[in-house]
Amino acid sequence: MTIPEYFPLVDVSGTPHARGVQHGRAVPERVAGGVALYRAQLGRRGLDEATIRQLAQSMLPVIEAYDASYLEEMRGIAEGAGVSLEDIVMIKCRTEMLFGYADMKQAATPPSDPASSEDGDCTGLVVLPARSATGRLMHAHNWDWRQECVDTGIVLRIRSESGPDMLTFTEAGALARHSFNTNGVSLTGNSLTCDEDFRKGAGVPLVLLRRRVLEAAMKSIWASKRYCANNMILAQATGNDGSGISLETSPGEIFWTLPENDLLVHANHWMSPSAVIKLRGPGLPQRPDSTAWKTRSAASRAASNGPT
DSSP: HHHHHHHHHHEEEESSHHHHHHHHHOHHHHHHHHHHHHHHHHHHOOOOHHHOOOOOOHHHHHHHHOOOOHHHHHHHHHHHHHHOHHHHHHHHHHHHHHHHHHHHHOOOOOOOOGGOOTTTOEEEEEEEETTTTTTOOOEEOOOOOOOGGGTTEEEEEOOOOOOOEEEEEEETSSSSSSEETTTTTTEEEEOOOOTTTTTTTBBBBBHHHHHHHHHSSHHHHHSSSSOOOOOEEEEEEETTTTEEEEEEEEESOOEEEOBBEEEEESSOOOSSHHHHHHHHTHHHHGGGGGGHHHHHHHHHHHHHHHHH
16 A cells, blocks of 8 residues: 555645635545544543633634744634534643643642653654765654554645745644754654653643744754643755754753764663753653663664664
8 A cells, every 4th residue: 555545745835824724625534533533532631522622712812922833723623624623722732631621620640641642652863964875864753643544544734824834744634743844953852751841831832842943943953832741853965965863852941962973863762861860751651662762873873884
């Protein structure tokens, strides 16, 4: 079976609302599948439909304050797919909604179930041209999330009127996830957790922050209020050269690491020495396999500095 049979290409252009309508009309069954998937997931955590709707509505002013055009695009997706705006918010903001529910219940600590993370157990990889067998930059990511997303994933090509065009692999109904743009910038994201998560008031939903970085620049990460921790790997191919950086973000700080021997890999635990000292991250006890790549990567570097 070819990739297009798994993940249809959705091509959108025009105003934000028009792009959203095109998106929703192209894959309404995949949008509906995502709605059913996350309504069931939130339901297993004790949220009934009325509470899900209330939490989704609470995210609307947060989204609009960050970028009103994103909310317009989401309205268009809902219109095109024949679902409610709250359903589209749920697809994008399920993690934020889940922890908002914990706040509503005045939980002493937010839920720590790794199943609540939107990125599962993922690994990102950048190989710079000097280390690549082809002489070209490689940026790869594995998204270990729900099996059902085989039926909800799409490749979304966005032709923008006001910024770079982009190609993103995402879920139907979402604005972005793992992407690259016409400026040669690529971005992937991995889940991280720390003791600061969801404790400093509402912040930017992660999906929207990733979209903004691809539309604008890396400085968007510093300029945006963050609700929870996350790792974002960015790379840029420039002719026969290239660069990469891993940004580990908590609600309060940003830590970065650069490629070592032209190789950059990140899974689901904090890597920056400063972050390890400053933050308490419950993610590693939940995901001890996150460290496995480090041993393999170190062995590979010790064995050879040749191409990968």
